[in-house]
Each structure stands twice: as C-alpha cells, then as structure tokens.
Amino acid sequence: MNRTVKAITVAALPWYIPLIVLVVWQVLSSTGIISTRTLPSPDQVIRAGITLVGNGKLFEAIGVSTWRAMIGFLIGAGIGFVFGLLNGVISVSEKLTDSFLQMIRNIPHLAMIPLVIAWFGIGEEAKIFLVALGVMFPIYLNTLLGIRSVDTGLIEMGRVYGLSNWQLYRKVILPGAMPSILVGFRFALGIMWLTLIVSETIAADSGIGYMAMNAREFFQLDVVVLSILLYALLGKLSDLMAKWLERRWLKWHPHFAKAVSQSEA
Known part of the structure; x- marks a missing residue:
C-alpha cells in the first residue's frame, strides 16, 4: 500500500x-x-472545450494536428537518423553531405513559410514539409554526436570477439549512441509542435492552430486559450512518451537503471 x-x-x-x-x-x-x-478564466476555457467536444470540432482538430505532427516527425526523424548514421560511420559520406546539411540547418525553417506556401499551397504537404525540416537536424546532429562518442575501446573489443559490421552497429555502436539520439528525439518533439503551431496559424484550413485563428477573428479568447493549452498538453504527452522510451531502451545505462530501481523501491 x-x-x-x-x-x-x-x-x-x-x-x-x-x-x-x-x-x-x-x-x-x-x-x-x-x-x-x-x-478568460479556467472555467470559461473548460466550458468552451465542452462545447467544442459536443459539436465534434475539438477532437477533429486534435486528430488533424496530431496526424500532421506524427507524419512530419517520422519523415524528418528518419532522414536525420539515416544521415547521422551514415556520416558517423562513413567518412566519405560525412565529407560529401555534412557541409550541405549544415548550410540548410542555418536557414530558419519557419522563414521559409512564404516559399513553402508558393510550392505546396496551404495543403497538408506544406505543414508536413515544415515539420520534417524542423525535426531533421536535432536527430541528425545528436545521432552523429552519439556515434562519435562511442568508446573506441568497446568497438575494438567487439572486433576482437569476431562481431561482423552489422553486429557491431547493432550491439555496440547504436546502444552506445542511443542516449544522445534520444536527447535529439526529445528536442525534436518540441520543435515539431512549435513548427506546427506557426504553420497552422498562418497557412491552414483545419487543425488546432486554425481553430485558434478562426476564434481570434470572433474574439473568442476562451477558444484561443484552449488551443494554447492543447498544444502544451500534447507537447507534455510527447515528452512523456520520450521518457518512456528512454526507460525502456536504456535499462543498461547506470542513470536509468538507478531511476528504475528507485521507482520500484
């Protein structure tokens, strides 16, 4: 008890x-x-939320925004992870692509919204592209850093024990780089929601951001505040998911092993 x-x-x-x-x-x-x-007071915001739940608009907006965020995140994180992995283990790949990636990284991706609208209009592609572009670089940089930070002694020991290149990556390099990769994962989740907020308030016809901007036109501040709180809650849930992955994938790490043992005590 x-x-x-x-x-x-x-x-x-x-x-x-x-x-x-x-x-x-x-x-x-x-x-x-x-x-x-x-x-607006919290009870006014709650009443606005109940009204939107009743007419189905709230869950529709949450579903649309979450779908955009997840698809963009999967695309951007996948690209960032692949480039980070390749550039971390293949020097030719790093020399070929790293400078180009760093130049793109230094362009504020939100500043590209007018250009992205010209390319894709206000459809789903624009939001997904911006989210993917925003989350790609934290994953890329932290994957690259994590792989470079793996103890070379462990790699040599793996080779001594006869591990193949694939086994070396799977059993030594990736586990050793995983703490840094997950830091990039958590950082990218924050950028994901930030990018989605801006893109939905500027170029969208659905989603939480659109709901907020539409409410602003009619001075429905309770709906605007509700939208802000929804983004905060979704961001918190995303961070909880990232922490769960850390505890699950980093059980071998002393810090997380200690945290798990303390929670079970």
Whole structure:
C-alpha cells in the first residue's frame, strides 16, 4: 500500500505546479484582478472545450494536428537518423553531405513559410514539409554526436570477439549512441509542435492552430486559450512518451537503471 501511494505521489509530482498555476489563475479571475476580457478564466476555457467536444470540432482538430505532427516527425526523424548514421560511420559520406546539411540547418525553417506556401499551397504537404525540416537536424546532429562518442575501446573489443559490421552497429555502436539520439528525439518533439503551431496559424484550413485563428477573428479568447493549452498538453504527452522510451531502451545505462530501481523501491 505504501509503495502504491509513493508511486502515485511521484507520478503526480510534475503536475503540481501546473495545478497550482490553474488554481491561482482561477482565483485571480474570480476576484476580478485579472479581467476575463483580457484572459478568460479556467472555467470559461473548460466550458468552451465542452462545447467544442459536443459539436465534434475539438477532437477533429486534435486528430488533424496530431496526424500532421506524427507524419512530419517520422519523415524528418528518419532522414536525420539515416544521415547521422551514415556520416558517423562513413567518412566519405560525412565529407560529401555534412557541409550541405549544415548550410540548410542555418536557414530558419519557419522563414521559409512564404516559399513553402508558393510550392505546396496551404495543403497538408506544406505543414508536413515544415515539420520534417524542423525535426531533421536535432536527430541528425545528436545521432552523429552519439556515434562519435562511442568508446573506441568497446568497438575494438567487439572486433576482437569476431562481431561482423552489422553486429557491431547493432550491439555496440547504436546502444552506445542511443542516449544522445534520444536527447535529439526529445528536442525534436518540441520543435515539431512549435513548427506546427506557426504553420497552422498562418497557412491552414483545419487543425488546432486554425481553430485558434478562426476564434481570434470572433474574439473568442476562451477558444484561443484552449488551443494554447492543447498544444502544451500534447507537447507534455510527447515528452512523456520520450521518457518512456528512454526507460525502456536504456535499462543498461547506470542513470536509468538507478531511476528504475528507485521507482520500484
């Protein structure tokens, strides 16, 4: 019983500050210190959410935005991982592609929105392209860094034990690079939602960002705030997923092994 209570307390710990902020926000709104014309109160935002759930618009917007984010992330992360892997193990590939990739990386991808609209219009391709471009480089750089950081002694030991190149990559190089890769994964998730927010508010006819901009036209601030909170919640859920992958894939790592043992204690 004590272990259950402790586990629930630890699991709820990250949510304490957001809950405190909501309570303070509600109190300040109820007492009139914060005008609801400037910032709607939490209960107004909840009522707006209930209304949107009732007419089906909320889940439709969440589904569209999540689909765009996931497809763009899979494309960008896949490309970044492949280039990071190739450039980390093949020097010719690095010399051939790294400089070009670094030049593209230094172009703010959100500044390309007018050009992307000219290329793809306001269809799904534009949002997916921007998300993929944004998430590609954190994955690429951290994969490259992770592979370069693998202990050369472990690689030599693997060769001594007769591991083939594929076995060496699978059992030594990739596990050794995985902590850095997952850092890039978490960083890319944040960029994914940031890119999607901007692209949906500028060039979209559906999704959470479009819902927010459409509400702004009618001065429905409760819907605008709801949209912002939805992005924050989706970002938090994405980060929780990344942490779960860290615990699952890095059980061998001393830091994560210690965290798992403490949570089970």
